[in-house]
Amino acid sequence: MNDQQENKKVVWLASYPKSGATWTQGIIRRAGIHYGVPQGDFDVYKLIKSGGNPPTSKTIKSEIIEERCAILKTHRAWNGERILHSEIPFEMAAFVHIIRNPLDMLLSYINFTRIQYKNQPTNSRFQRKLFMEFMGFEKPLTLDVWLDMDLENIPKKNLDCALKNFTKNNLQVPSLNLVGGNWLEFNLSWMKAAKKFPSVMIRYEDCIHSPSAYSALTEIFKFSEENILDAAKYIEKARKEKSSDQDKQVFYNKMSSYYYLDFFSSDFIGNFLQKYQKEIELLGYPDLPTTK
Structure with missing residues (x-):
């Protein structure tokens, strides 16, 4: 000490x-x-x-x-x-x-992986766990492709796959579980x-x-x-203020609430809430919507 x-x-x-x-x-x-x-x-x-x-x-x-x-x-x-x-x-x-x-947090994490990928461009384990195991892509995307792909351009089936795995795995996401459980x-x-x-x-x-x-x-x-x-x-x-710093643009992207409704399918949101409704209510979210 x-x-x-x-x-x-x-x-x-x-x-x-x-x-x-x-x-x-x-x-x-x-x-x-x-x-x-x-x-x-x-x-x-x-x-x-x-x-x-x-x-x-x-x-x-x-x-x-x-x-x-x-x-x-x-x-x-x-x-x-x-x-x-x-x-x-x-x-x-x-x-x-x-x-x-947790649903907005999940999307924010997916967005943030562009910075994570840029900081470890040769980490094949990170690429496999994120793209194939978590998001259901057939193979890892290249760094250039992922940097150019914002949330609006990610296929909904891959976002839904991420939510399905998030639900199945007790709200764990790749890499973050090592930091905060x-x-x-x-x-x-x-x-x-x-x-x-x-x-x-x-x-x-x-x-x-x-x-x-x-x-x-x-x-x-x-x-x-x-x-x-x-x-x-x-x-x-x-x-x-407009910034030329791409990382800042990624970091502060989607400073809004309940925007998960624009990206996840209602069925997958419903399955998530059905499994975790009690715990989420305890943590201050008694009325998370499933549709807009």
Whole structure:
């Protein structure tokens, strides 16, 4: 354990991959810019890889913690302990649980695989698991073909195949299971954590509908609701600006809610909901639609 890390505290931004943590990070950084919120990346995995120490600040409400505290983003399911990542042994002071409905998350993941593929263009195992085993293509697609193929151009039968496998395999998706477990395990674990630590849950869909949903952050952070709304306007303006960065275009593609209805067949959506309705209701989605 690094001496500088001993007895330090952290507020986690906990989300399953492709569920809105990066957007939430941007809101917190901007809303807290005059409150000392660190302006770097909150990604714990990058921090672990670099071997650095998390920056800390006194931006958390004093009734939660009075000393300086780190703010970090994780995709790991809660392990039942105060320390989540042994590589950075900060004790949890509080957390923000960001959740997104699993069907939109699945589409966002499929979209994100273009960046994953570009970062590992010769990984034949990744190609086989994604294209053949998960999405039902007869053979892996080339990198150039996949980079040019947005969601609207993927055959519906292959998207339905992905949903069928997602349903059959307990909401696991290739590569993400190694990071956060499956969607259910991850989100249920943080619901359990909410019984032990100060926390707020934020639904991605609510924030898309109205940035005021982020006002729940004021239960943990010192900044105001007005700061949050100003930050949301700033982030939205920045997102809409045209960028030559293809990865950013992929990363922020389809910032909308319940768009799965445009891509999956209603029968496959119905089968999914029939199997997981109880768990999904428990996690805050009692009325996911099957048709537009």
